[in-house]
Amino acid sequence: MRLLLLLLLLALVAAAGAATPTPAAKPPAAAAAPPPPPDVMAAMSKGGCKAFADLIAASPEASSTYKSAAEGGVTVFCPSDDAVRAFMPRYKNLTADGKASLLLFHAVPVHYSLSSLKSNNGPMNTLATDGAAMNYNFTLQNQGDVVTIKTAASAGSPARVKATVLDKDPVAIYAIDSVVEPVELFKPVPAPAPAPAPVAAADAPKASKAAHRPAPTVADAPGPSASDDAPPEDRKKEAKKSAAAAGAPCVRWLVAVVAAASTLLLA
Ligand SMILES: *[C@@H]1O[C@H](CO)[C@@H](O)[C@H](O)[C@H]1NC(C)=O
């Protein structure tokens, strides 16, 4: 009788052990996952556009858009470090929205190899394009063997493509020799027609974009209850904690069974 009870007890313990979920169960790896797109920021940094890559990294909106754009195909025109340095006083003058738009303005959501770039002329939409009011287009123009980019705000000195930093479908990165100025942020250079203040309009916060961006004060604050902003590592820990909490009743139940069985054995 005691042996039977003991065996029953062992079986119960074994069953409980088997039923306990393994916390580190990994989802099966996706078999047909495409190769990850090239790391745009790293490629820019290595290719003479470190200052520009750093500006993108400092703008949450710009960096997330650049990352997702890399998956669908993108061509980046990154101003060289010298060009960014020369532009910094004017860059610092922009609002956070203006900065993000300027950074996104330097990429188009299509992959262009150098040869396809050379066979293209005309206006191009950019990652900053958001409807007709925020058009953020520039004009690509091939002059002989030189690819240039200009807007009405920088018509006098178009940016020139100086080097291919990376051309690996779906991502192309070309270094250019100056920052391109969108008319949405900078007044057109030869200003004969005083158009109704495009600068003021561009400086106004964009409702749609602002809504997606966490308020900087919240993101910067080292608040104690930052579970929503917590990095993935912390979220995993939280998940494990709650999984452990869910397992607790099971342990209590097991203890009760063992206690009951011991009582029987001792009787
Ligand atoms: C910054 O903006 C102010 C106001 O629009 C302007 O007067 C000033 O010239 C700008 N500074 C630079 C460096 O662009």
Ligand SMILES: *[C@@H]1O[C@H](CO)[C@@H](O)[C@H](O)[C@H]1NC(C)=O
């Ligand atoms: C480019 O942007 C300007 C300024 O917003 C706009 O007037 C023009 O129509 C745009 N061009 C194209 C082809 O979308």
